[in-house]
Amino acid sequence: MSLNKITTCLWFNGQAEEAANYYTSIFKNSKITHVQRYTEAGKEIHGQEPGSVLVVEFKLDDHSFVALNGGPQFKFNESISFQVDCASQDEVDYFWKKLGEGGDEAKRQCGWLADKFGVSWQIVPTALKEMLSDPDRAKADRVTVEMMKMKKLDIATLRKVHEG
Incomplete structure (x- = not known):
């Protein structure tokens, strides 16, 4: 226990x-x-x-x-998710692939995915958190806009947008 x-x-x-x-x-x-x-x-x-x-x-x-x-009474939905912090793009790619196998492709956006059981996961590079916390709001805002266009998050693209 x-x-x-x-x-x-x-x-x-x-x-x-x-x-x-x-x-x-x-x-x-x-x-x-x-x-x-x-x-x-x-x-x-x-x-x-x-x-x-x-x-x-x-x-x-x-x-x-x-x-x-417990039975068929309840289903998973996106209102609850598990966030997986990833130190590298390799980690992002690994968890995205493994947790996404057999999951609902339509439920993938901004680093979120639903696995084959319907459980929602956020696959988040720690670099994204740093960029979104940048005191230069123009940089952080560019990253936000780019992130919203993505399904699986791409650190190199986010860094490029961050730097302008």
Whole structure:
């Protein structure tokens, strides 16, 4: 069981174990820490087969998550996303490709993407944060306008626009 004060819980419809395996394969320093299965107890309410996965606890770079097989009642949407800070374009490219595999192409804009489970991710180069914080508002504004045109963020293009 997690000892963190805050744990992110993601609601799935039968895909909790698949999702946890998928995410832990992408992020370094990640692992599945516990799998809990449904039992006969409460079956008249939850309707799940005993032995099927109820929750999977896992960590992505020491951030605790629980993947819950709760049923079809709820779906992911863009109002919640996970931001992945990337030190280089290679990192941006890696996470964009890995998390974007099988995801909704229509939901890609400004570094955001939805993965194959519908979970939203922001793949953000740390250089972008620096450029957007530039006290020279003209530089920061040019970067903002260029970023809005992009799907996957391109650091070299953003730097070029930043410098004018």
